Structures are given as C-alpha cells and as structure tokens.
Amino acid sequence: xxxxxxxxxxxxxxxxxxxxxxxxxxxxxxxxxxxxxxxxxxxxxxxxxxxxxxxxxxxxxxxxxxxxxxxxxxxxxxxxxxxxxxxxxxxxxxxxxxxxxxxxxxxxxxxxxxxxxxxxxxxxxxxxxxxxxxxxxxxxxxxxxxxxxxxxxxxxxxxxxxxxxxxxxxxxxxxxxxxxxxxxxxxxxxxxxxxxxxxxxxxxxxxxxxxxxxxxxxxxxxxxxxxxxxxxxxxxxxxxxxxxxxxxxxxxxxxxxxxxxxxxxxxxxxxxxxxxxxxxxxxxxxxxxxxxxxxxxxxxxxxxxxxxxxxxxxxxxxxxxxxxxxxxxxxxxxxxxxxxxxxxxxxxxxxxxxxxxxxxxxxxxxxxxxxxxxxxxxxxxxxxxxxxxxxxxxxxxxxxxxxxxxxxxx
Ligand code: PLP
Numbered sequence: 001x002x003x004x005x006x007x008x009x010x011x012x013x014x015x016x017x018x019x020x021x022x023x024x025x026x027x028x029x030x031x032x033x034x035x036x037x038x039x040x041x042x043x044x045x046x047x048x049x050x051x052x053x054x055x056x057x058x059x060x061x062x063x064x065x066x067x068x069x070x071x072x073x074x075x076x077x078x079x080x081x082x083x084x085x086x087x088x089x090x091x092x093x094x095x096x097x098x099x100x101x102x103x104x105x106x107x108x109x110x111x112x113x114x115x116x117x118x119x120x121x122x123x124x125x126x127x128x129x130x131x132x133x134x135x136x137x138x139x140x141x142x143x144x145x146x147x148x149x150x151x152x153x154x155x156x157x158x159x160x161x162x163x164x165x166x167x168x169x170x171x172x173x174x175x176x177x178x179x180x181x182x183x184x185x186x187x188x189x190x191x192x193x194x195x196x197x198x199x200x201x202x203x204x205x206x207x208x209x210x211x212x213x214x215x216x217x218x219x220x221x222x223x224x225x226x227x228x229x230x231x232x233x234x235x236x237x238x239x240x241x242x243x244x245x246x247x248x249x250x251x252x253x254x255x256x257x258x259x260x261x262x263x264x265x266x267x268x269x270x271x272x273x274x275x276x277x278x279x280x281x282x283x284x285x286x287x288x289x290x291x292x293x294x295x296x297x298x299x300x301x302x303x304x305x306x307x308x309x310x311x312x313x314x315x316x317x318x319x320x321x322x323x324x325x326x327x328x329x330x331x332x333x334x335x336x337x338x339x340x341x342x343x344x345x346x347x348x349x350x351x352x353x354x355x356x357x358x359x360x361x362x363x364x365x366x367x368x369x370x371x372x373x374x375x376x377x378x379x380x381x382x383x384x385x386x387x388x389x390x391x392x393x394x395x396x397x398x399x400x401x402x403x404x405x406x407x408x409x410x
Contacts, residue, residue, distance in 0.1 A: 001298040007385045009034035020355025023393045028334050028381030030223045040286035067278050070285030077288045079209040087268040088281045091232035092200040093123040095219030100127035102245040110136030112164045117142045117150050119368040124198040147325045148175035155187050163193040170202035171332035174363045175324030185214045206300035227287035231280030241267040248273030299384050303333025306382040310335045313395050334381035342405045344378040354397035
C-alpha cells in the first residue's frame with residue numbers, strides 16, 4: 001500500500017491551507033473522498049437519478065439496481081449473511097437510535113440492565129440513557145483501565161442474567177483502543193443479552209466480519225470511510241431485525257395501508273421510510289469498492305503504524321501528555337494528546353496556521369474527559385492517505401506551538 005500514490009486519488013490534497021499543503025489528521029471525524037467515489041456520485045446524478053422501488057421507467061430501474069447493488073456491496077464488505085440485513089441509515093447515530101427506539105424501548109423493563117463503558121461516544125451513550133429513562137432499565141458502566149481499555153473479567157462481573165444489552169465501540173474514537181468485541185459478545189450471549197457494536201471507527205479502518213464477531217447489531221457511518229455524508233448502516237441479525245419496530249413511518253416502508261392500521265414491508269425496507277438515501281448509498285458502495293481494492297488489512301496496518309510512530313514522536317517532545325494505549329499496542333489509527341498548560345483549541349489553531357488539521361474538544365465523550373481529568377484534548381487521526389511526512393509536519397507544527405505558548409508550559 002502506497003499512501004503517496006493513494007493521495008493522488010483525493011482532490012482535496014491540492015488545497016493549500018494558510019499557505020501550506022494540507023496535512024489532514026482528522027479522519028476520525030470525517031474522511032476525505034477519492035475521485036472514484038466522487039465520479040460515481042456524478043455518474044449517478046447525470047445518468048441514473050430517479051426514485052427507487054416504485055418507478056417502472058428505465059431510470060427508476062437503474063437507480064433501484066444501483067441502490068440495491070450498494071446494499072449487496074456493503075453486505076459483502078462486513079460479511080453479512082444476506083444483503084437484507086443491511087439497513088441504510090443516516091449514520092452511526094441514527095443506527096444506534098433505531099436500535100434504542102425500535103428494539104430496546106419496546107422490550108426493556110425495570111430490573112433490566114444495559115452494560116457499556118463510560119468511554120463511549122455520546123451517540124452510543126445517550127440513546128441508552130433515554131431507554132433507561134423510558135423503560136426503568138438500569139445502566140451499568142464497566143470500569144476503565146488507566147489507558148482506556150476494559151478488562152474481560154470486568155465484563156464477566158458486570159453481565160448478569162438481568163443484562164439485556166451490552167454495547168461498546170469496536171475502536172474508541174478518543175483513545176484508539178481496540179475492544180475485544182468477539183469475546184464480549186460471547187459473554188453477553190451466555191447471559192441471554194444482545195451485543196451492539198459501534199463500528200464507526202473500526203469498519204473504515206480494519207476488516208470487520210459480523211459473523212465472526214457474532215454481534216447482534218453493528219452501526220457505522222459512510223462519511224468516515226471515504227463515502228458521502230448522510231449515509232450509514234445498521235446491520236442486524238435477521239431474526240432481531242424482523243422483530244424490531246421501524247422508527248420512521250410513511251412512504252416506501254409499507255405493505256398495506258388501511259385507514260386505521262397498516263402493515264410493513266420486510267426487513268430491511270421497513271426501516272427505510274420515505275425516499276431513501278439513494279445517492280448516499282450508491283456513493284458508499286463506491287467507497288466500499290475503493291477500500292476493498294486497497295485492502296483493509298493493509299489499511300489497518302498502515303493506520304496503526306502511523307499512530308505508533310506519532311505517539312513515539314509526541315512523547316519525545318517535552319510537555320505533551322498522550323492518552324490511551326502505548327505505542328506498539330494493537331490499536332486504531334488515532335492519537336489523543338494535550339500540550340500541557342495550553343487549551344487544545346489554541347493548539348489546534350496554531351497547527352491550522354501551518355496547514356495541519358487536527359480535532360480539539362471533548363470528542364463527543366464528556367464522561368471520558370472527566371475520567372481522564374481533562375476538559376478536552378487534541379486528536380490526530382490517520383487514514384490511508386496519510387504519510388510519515390504528515391507526522392513530521394505535525395511535530396514541526398507542535399514545536400512551533402510550544403514556542404508560541406512556551407510561557408504556559410509547565
Ligand atoms: N461512534 C463513534 C465511536 C464515533 O467516532 C462517531 C463519530 O465521530 C459516532 C459514533 C457518530 O457517528 P455519526 O456522527 O456519523 O453518526
């Protein structure tokens with residue numbers, strides 16, 4: 001895998017940012033888009049655009065074939081047993097909320113337990129708070145180790161016969177820890193609970209096999225994996241999707257509509273109320289083709305290598321705190337850090353003057369920030385188009401920030 005060649009696929013890297021070539025280290029927030037995806041979107045709008053499923057005209061058929069073809073591509077990408085287990089949603093947040101509304105809220109009751117770590121992204125935390133409020137179920141948080149990982153023995157201790165749902169991010173968006181989802185799913189299932197995996201930071205970056213992992217639901221976003229914004233996926237086991245209630249009611253998702261009651265289409269179409277995210281799904285299908293051609297194993301290795309290198313380089317600079325698992329540990333491609341005594345927004349602003357884009361803030365994980373005893377952090381996240389030179393540029397820009405804020409560093 002050659003990131004220098006890969007970069008040429010991404011028109012955005014022709015941009016100059018504040019007089020410097022762009023160093024984009026914010027792919028965990030959203031990835032850049034290759035020409036191959038942009039061209040498929042253009043082709044779709046210029047030659048296929050129509051509504052799906054209902055039209056009998058030629059364009060309607062083309063659009064339907066492209067849309068349903070994208071579902072098949074996504075199913076193969078995550079090794080789903082059938083394309084009918086892939087629901088197109090707006091993204092991870094919507095997918096997780098659909099499980100909360102359509103599955104958990106319909107079933108849970110006082111005494112039931114939902115188990116998760118406190119390090120989850122708000123999208124995989126607030127929906128469960130809302131389920132607990134609505135149903136009387138209880139949330140049980142798993143203890144976090146100092147590097148943000150969780151221990152399987154703590155999962156064993158937390159999950160009981162009362163547990164109905166266990167959920168965790170496959171890869172933490174703040175700490176980069178890779179969680180043992182397969183082992184956690186096994187514990188959940190042994191106690192009769194279902195396992196929900198937030199794949200927002202794993203599906204774009206590593207091979208993910210839902211059958212191997214044996215999760216009951218998996219949620220992820222297209223925009224973090226070279227696809228367009230506004231499209232994501234909810235994968236579920238067939239029997240669970242069949243049992244689950246739709247969240248949106250209206251056109252497209254119905255079978256028979258009477259005046260006082262109606263019936264729904266089968267899974268997955270019963271979950272896709274209204275005109276679906278047609279172009280988004282087609283673009284996601286193109287992104288899946290693009291990533292598959294490069295190879296997810298290679299991407300995972302590349303991202304982890306850059307993260308380890310970045311950790312080592314940052315740790316060699318005085319005055320920088322790095323959070324999460326050590327360099328060299330099997331981890332996702334992101335690094336979270338703080339320049340001691342300087343607000344990360346100020347750090348990110350100085351880096352931006354050098355063309356280096358990093359994220360600063362609470363990363364939608366306020367409870368985790370409290371555990372780390374920080375208000376916010378900076379985060380550099382890597383993807384297939386990043387190079388070791390990008391890390392050199394990050395380090396140079398950080399050295400400038402250190403000089404600039406020198407007085408503030410303890
Ligand atoms: N979960 C994790 C771990 C994430 O990193 C993100 C996005 O940053 C989300 C959920 C939410 O994804 P989206 O905003 O695409 O719905």
